Amino acid sequence: MTQHYEGSCHCGALKFSYEGEEITQGLRCTCSICRRKGALMSTELIPLEQLKIDANPDDIGLYQFDSGIAKHYFCKICGIYTHNETLRAPGNCRVNLGCIGDLAGDELEVVVFDGKTLL
Numbered sequence: 001m002t003q004h005y006e007g008s009c010h011c012g013a014l015k016f017s018y019e020g021e022e023i024t025q026g027l028r029c030t031c032s033i034c035r036r037k038g039a040l041m042s043t044e045l046i047p048l049e050q051l052k053i054d055a056n057p058d059d060i061g062l063y064q065f066d067s068g069i070a071k072h073y074f075c076k077i078c079g080i081y082t083h084n085e086t087l088r089a090p091g092n093c094r095v096n097l098g099c100i101g102d103l104a105g106d107e108l109e110v111v112v113f114d115g116k117t118l119l
């Protein structure tokens, strides 16, 4: 059964919503950027066309490195990282579960993704 999820950055300038599977787990990736962010991400890969972004395009920051395939999006006002297009499945993204207000993030099972050795 799909659920409707809504999230936002801290200041609210960047909002997103999508329909996806129920969130029962969070993904923690060990790659060089995720390690620094410490964000718990969705385990589900969400097709980009299913993620609705509600923001002024000028407020959306984009960070890319190395191959430039992965795209890390953040709010330029408050700096919060909201979602990223993944390196391994271009066209799909993961969202920062911390941005989804009504999720009890500390109750989610954490899956560790070994991005360090794969990247």
Ligand SMILES: [Zn+2]
Binding pocket: 009, 010, 011, 012, 013, 014, 075, 076, 077, 078, 079, 080
């Ligand atoms: Zn913001």
